[in-house]
């Protein structure tokens with residue numbers, strides 16, 4: 001694979017039930033491309049947590065995934081409230097999610113740590129009041 | 141342990157999925173999906189009291205092969221449809237979480253954290 005393949009998804013922020021839809025699609029695409037299962041799993045989990053975050057914290061956003069000969073890059077961009085203290089947000093267990101989110105199975109403060117765990121590189125750019133862009137790379 | 145053995149040990153009902161002879165190597169019991177997502181193991185089963193679409197997606201992202209809903213919780217048609225699309229076996233057991241996990245564990249099915257660390 002020398003050419004770069006790119007995929008774009010809109011992530012609907014209104015609907016928790018459909019959250020994760022883009023990640024499921026990406027997983028399917030990567031399988032069809034024949035990537036190794038370990039890479040696929042890392043990409044899917046990292047993207048899924050990021051997608052859930054865009055829905056529960058930022059009112060939705062956009063996801064761009066690109067695949068080249070070195071690995072997979074995921075860019076998650078939203079125009080939500082932004083993250084005030086990124087170091088704090090990265091701590092396991094830190095969460096500003098409401099109880100109703102916790103009753104849906106998320107909001108344990110493990111999302112960003114999981115994204116970090118499964119990606120080989122992760123970069124968060126966030127401005128309060130403007131939004132957040134998270135870039136993750138998973139190498140083969 | 142096969143999915144079929146899980147079904148029998150837990151008096152569970154098969155909600156969807158075939159291929160009950162597939163081997164399950166480990167299991168995880170939780171209602172918090174991010175906790176489940178934190179530890180990946182191959183061919184695992186998820187036991188949960190939470191019933192929504194994210195349970196199926198979480199299991200799918202993890203390459204899990206079976207989801208067991210405890211306390212006879214029955215998923216709706218939309219959830220069953222998602223499970224079918226991803227080839228997931230879904231079971232429902234009348235047992236509570238603690239009992240269901242205890243039965244599987246004492247019959248030799250290890251926890252997610254215990255195999256091939």
Ligand SMILES: Nc1ncnc2c1ncn2[C@@H]1O[C@H](COP(=O)(O)OP(=O)(O)O)[C@@H](O)[C@H]1O
Nearest residue numbers: 053057058089095096097107108109110111112
């Ligand atoms: N896209 C985002 N926009 C705004 N805030 C976010 C975003 N992603 C994460 N956060 C903040 O970082 C915190 C920690 O995120 P995470 O580790 O995924 O835990 P959780 O989602 O369970 O709260 C969140 O509670 C939230 O305050």
Ligand SMILES: [Mg+2]
Nearest residue numbers: 053107111112
């Ligand atoms: Mg999160």
